[in-house]
Amino acid sequence: MGKVNTVLGPIPTEDLGITAMHEHIGFGLPGCDLDTQWWKKPEEAFEVTLQKLRRFREHGGKTFVDCTGIGNGRDIEYFQVLSRRTGVNIVAVTGFVAADSALPYFRKQSVEYLTDLFVREVTVGIDGTDAKAGAIKVGVSRGGKLNELDKRIYRAAARASLITGAPIITHLCVDAQTSIDIFNEEGLPLNRVLFGHADDGGYLDENRDKLIAELGGWVGFDTIGYDSEVEGAPYWSRPRQDRVEHFLRFIEKGYLDRAVISADANCCALGWPGLKGHSVNYLFEEFLPDLMKAGVGEEVFEQLLVHTPAKILTMQEPVKPKSLSLKQLQV
Amino acid sequence: MQDNVQEKGSSVVRTVLGPVPAQDLGVVLIHETLLSVFPGAEYAPEINMDKSEIFELLKRQLTEFRRLGGKTIVDASGMFHGRDVELYRTLSRTTGVHIIASTGLGPEPMLSGYFTTPQKNPPSPWSAEQFSGLFTKEVIEGIVIPRVERSSSAGLVTSIATRSGITKVETGLFRGSAQTALATGVPVSIQYGADATGDLEILLGEGVAENRIIIGGLDRIDAVRRKEAFAVAKRGAYVAIDHVGWSSSEGFVNDGERAKLVAELFADGLGERVLISSNAIGVAKGHETKELGYDYLLTKFVPMIQDAGVTREQIRLLLEENPARVLTIDASADQKVTGWNFDWDKLYQPVIY
Numbered sequence A: 001m002g003k004v005n006t007v008l009g010p011i012p013t014e015d016l017g018i019t020a021m022h023e024h025i026g027f028g029l030p031g032c033d034l035d036t037q038w039w040k041k042p043e044e045a046f047e048v049t050l051q052k053l054r055r056f057r058e059h060g061g062k063t064f065v066d067c068t069g070i071g072n073g074r075d076i077e078y079f080q081v082l083s084r085r086t087g088v089n090i091v092a093v094t095g096f097v098a099a100d101s102a103l104p105y106f107r108k109q110s111v112e113y114l115t116d117l118f119v120r121e122v123t124v125g126i127d128g129t130d131a132k133a134g135a136i137k138v139g140v141s142r143g144g145k146l147n148e149l150d151k152r153i154y155r156a157a158a159r160a161s162l163i164t165g166a167p168i169i170t171h172l173c174v175d176a177q178t179s180i181d182i183f184n185e186e187g188l189p190l191n192r193v194l195f196g197h198a199d200d201g202g203y204l205d206e207n208r209d210k211l212i213a214e215l216g217g218w219v220g221f222d223t224i225g226y227d228s229e230v231e232g233a234p235y236w237s238r239p240r241q242d243r244v245e246h247f248l249r250f251i252e253k254g255y256l257d258r259a260v261i262s263a264d265a266n267c268c269a270l271g272w273p274g275l276k277g278h279s280v281n282y283l284f285e286e287f288l289p290d291l292m293k294a295g296v297g298e299e300v301f302e303q304l305l306v307h308t309p310a311k312i313l314t315m316q317e318p319v320k321p322k323s324l325s326l327k328q329l330q331v
Numbered sequence B: 001m002q003d004n005v006q007e008k009g010s011s012v013v014r015t016v017l018g019p020v021p022a023q024d025l026g027v028v029l030i031h032e033t034l035l036s037v038f039p040g041a042e043y044a045p046e047i048n049m050d051k052s053e054i055f056e057l058l059k060r061q062l063t064e065f066r067r068l069g070g071k072t073i074v075d076a077s078g079m080f081h082g083r084d085v086e087l088y089r090t091l092s093r094t095t096g097v098h099i100i101a102s103t104g105l106g107p108e109p110m111l112s113g114y115f116t117t118p119q120k121n122p123p124s125p126w127s128a129e130q131f132s133g134l135f136t137k138e139v140i141e142g143i144v145i146p147r148v149e150r151s152s153s154a155g156l157v158t159s160i161a162t163r164s165g166i167t168k169v170e171t172g173l174f175r176g177s178a179q180t181a182l183a184t185g186v187p188v189s190i191q192y193g194a195d196a197t198g199d200l201e202i203l204l205g206e207g208v209a210e211n212r213i214i215i216g217g218l219d220r221i222d223a224v225r226r227k228e229a230f231a232v233a234k235r236g237a238y239v240a241i242d243h244v245g246w247s248s249s250e251g252f253v254n255d256g257e258r259a260k261l262v263a264e265l266f267a268d269g270l271g272e273r274v275l276i277s278s279n280a281i282g283v284a285k286g287h288e289t290k291e292l293g294y295d296y297l298l299t300k301f302v303p304m305i306q307d308a309g310v311t312r313e314q315i316r317l318l319l320e321e322n323p324a325r326v327l328t329i330d331a332s333a334d335q336k337v338t339g340w341n342f343d344w345d346k347l348y349q350p351v352i353y
């Protein structure tokens, strides 16, 4: 039996259905709440979020993975209400978007502390609730290289992934070799890692995409819709057609079964303007039609949106991390 | 219901319950912390944030402070280290102690990603002008209760530099804080990095008057050795001997030397620029703290400075007149205080001990 943690409790893998693997109800860098320029009326934020999630349901969407890490606007009780009101399964993550968005209290912590924190959020609950995380978020800080704290977080995430069976989702896959080395050292198979944002306009590297796929990792085309043609497009955007062609080249090389698609959209952004009009629904309304125009068949969509997410999200049998002695585990 | 736009020329300070006449402040501790939360600790499962418990601990300490003759306390930890203005308002009503809350940020390691690595390319840290914009609003429009509302106004702006030397980002923080002081009339209070007079010059460079500046941490061993307190006071800024009860293991002179320093400043005719406080934390979450209450300064240190030759009148200057003078809002500053009602707060009877 496969299971996946959602904010309303574990569900069977079979119930995931069409799944968007890297999305946000709302993301903001920690501290943005102090700046009133980003405050929105809660009733308006709720309404726009409901509309986007309902539309997602109308497209057949069933599961929404919120990749917002600790302190970045992750709001479990809010996710619970949204899930109840829309019927969309929401999977929350533990972990951090990247070291530079971890708050000072967590920056000073050891690998052991961070491991325990992630394990606790996957097995006990988040923020005093009994809602458990379904994946572990890690990422690369600004600058394109894993810094010391990024590495500590990746290592802790690898251990927590082994201990709990939950997968890892990364923000960016630049400097991939460094992260792969950490996962290898900890004994974590790369098929437990979604290497995200391979389509980020600033960090393109198709040899890297191939390397990850060859090693059994998942390659995320998961900033879909950040098209540089759109007014106000953020710095990680790229031309729409370039992304489509990048993706087509990847599946033509035979890596369809290693590919993930998602939009990384905010239902209602917290500490930045967001991209006007962008939502998870871009996948259905723009990207899949682009693929269809290029001759991609519907069975590919099922693979991308149903079977691959199910493989990634299904909790695995717990394994003892290489790094831990039996004694440590008993404590 | 009264309009809270203040009359020009009225001498007031901004407390969490609204403007209070400066002469009502009484004995002031000018650099303390009520609730101190290491940023992010509130998300950690091992940290207990039981508000009833936090309130009870703070209430007891403030009640004791009041019993000893204290009347006003300044929470100088800025906007991102656990400040809970609603809790402070209730505490003030309950204990009768005036509470002045601060805006401001720092040192750099205590900043969060929103300020240090913004979502733009390149991710340049915030500028002095951006910081100033954020802080000024907390004085003019009110302190933020994150993503909910603005409350009463901040009564001062604070920042801290890294002890090994002020960083580039902290220079921006200091400059932004000085700009806020200049724009709003509240004082700016900083803990210097490695060079107190140098850091003072950074603030003065923004055009803020010397007598609107408090330089804190001047009882650090290095500052005392270099006689920084004398240089700062001679320049016309306020000198905060604000680690009463701290000693050499923490990098400060001990109380005996501290008392001597205070007496020497008076002997040099600089007494009007001296402030004393203890940098005590009422409740700490997510970090270690020194065992030190708000009572220590009044019960232990005041007798020591008396023994060192400081007169009763001089003690009144240190604890009442100097703090009131520096906390008083410059009447010529732009005043646009709106949003709360002081009359309503007067309905509450303070606890009489």
Ligand SMILES: [Zn+2]
Residues within 6 Å of the ligand: A022, A023, A024, A067, A171, A264
């Ligand atoms: Zn994301």
